[in-house]
Amino acid sequence: MASARLRFHGELEDFLAPASRGRPIDYPVSRRASIKDVIEALGVPHPEVDAIRVDGTPVGFDSPLGSGDTVDVYPAGADLPAPVRHLRPPLPRPRRFLLDVHLGRLARYLRLLGVDCRYRNHAGDAELAARAEAEGRILLTRDRNLLKRRRIALGRFVRADDPFDQLAEVARAFDLGDELAPFTRCTRCNGRLVAVDKAAVDHRLEPLTRRYVDDFLQCDRCGQVYWHGSHVSRMQALVERLRRRLADGQT
Incomplete structure (x- = not known):
């Protein structure tokens, strides 16, 4: 044959x-x-x-x-002989992602780092494909069949199993190093965090927080309130760990 x-x-x-x-x-x-x-x-x-x-x-x-x-x-990223014809459309700048239901922890990490990241834990394949196309987002998925849908132009099958390894993989694959802006997005809904007067959120605070914390951020979409607590140092350590991984050339 x-x-x-x-x-x-x-x-x-x-x-x-x-x-x-x-x-x-x-x-x-x-x-x-x-x-x-x-x-x-x-x-x-x-x-x-x-x-x-x-x-x-x-x-x-x-x-x-x-x-x-x-x-x-x-x-993408291969060393191609001339002449070159790229089939992948240009990536959005800044990067915009859409994640499937298997990548909830990765979505939280990306938002923590200030990356625009849509995620719903019950979104179906048809909805994901339609949203990726309509919003020009890069689809990240653990389902290779979803990625084969014709209307999906930009996407990646996430190889790693561990959420931090997934973060490092995506950061390297899509050159996120210069776009990281930690603590600027809401980890719950992807909204932007803006400074807010303490008086505006005072009624929502626990007594010890009201007493010892003065600086607050609030999500402009869902209203979630954030402040620097012990978790911030843990998140800063994660950010530094990621930067070291990228600098070392690891995925």
């Missing part, structure tokens, strides 16, 4: 069966199919792909796969 040969580069191999990693894959060409359909049939979601070359020529997702084709598939 006629076939084409595909090779996936870099972290795109994460999606392949272990036996298929580190070597070309011969794929049967029995009917007319787009390269995008073939790539996803092999397990790689299209938002993870930034460039495709057929016999050295850059092509798009809709290019048909032909018998005898040699296809190279690259992730």
Whole structure:
């Protein structure tokens, strides 16, 4: 049977069966199919792909796969030979994320660091895809099938299991180092935190807080009140740990 040969580069191999990693894959060409359909049939979601070359020529997702084709598939950030054609749309600046139901702790970390991050713990796949498209957000998910939905242009399958490792992975993948602004967003709803007079929130404070704390922040969306307590030092330590991880080049 006629076939084409595909090779996936870099972290795109994460999606392949272990036996298929580190070597070309011969794929049967029995009917007319787009390269995008073939790539996803092999397990790689299209938002993870930034460039495709057929016999050295850059092509798009809709290019048909032909018998005898040699296809190279690259992730974002790969060192590409000229000429270059990027398939991933430009990332929003500042970054805007949408997280699926499996990433609640990561959502809290991102908000803590001041990153715009939408999350609802009961959002379905159709809602997530529609919101990602409508708001131009980067979808972060642990469901690779969700990431294959056609209307999702920007997204990443989060590889790490530990929430802090997930944070480091996302921060590196989307170059968040210069965008971190700790304690500027509400960890509950993603609203902005603004300074508020103590008198305006005095009736909501516990006696010891009222007595010893004078500076407060309040969410401009849900009204949650924040102040510097013992938890702040723990969060600052987390921020410094992340900065060290990024500086060391770890994921």
